[in-house]
Amino acid sequence: MTHSPVHSAGNSPIKTALQAGKTYAWCACGRSMKQPFCDGSHQGTGIDPVIFTAEVEGDVWLCLCKKANTAPTCDGSHKK
Template structure:
């Protein structure tokens, strides 16, 4: 299995998060439960990235897996 992140989406995933709750973002792009981890990274060097919501609001999780601000979108998908 390749250890290169798969572009799951060329747009971010808008998710309503709850303050204090942990979310595990898929960093490999293989998860069927995007933008979250479903364990599909097993056998690769990828691990999910924990994001703890500071406040309840809508956040935009990176879908292209190339963001410098992972797990959140920084607009990198616009250059793909």
């Protein structure tokens, strides 16, 4: 399996409503057409989505630049 570079899906985070207790797959490769979530486009890249379960109900800012050290949430890395 070859490792492909990560693609930025945007230059700012996206406000996303999450349901408490629901499991999500955040796109880590930047190729998904369903940003910020995975649609399987990472297949063959060696980059896997970040699987997480929302702990609380409500809006969060999810990373689109794919550089956040706090993925899947934004940490401001897109400003650097």
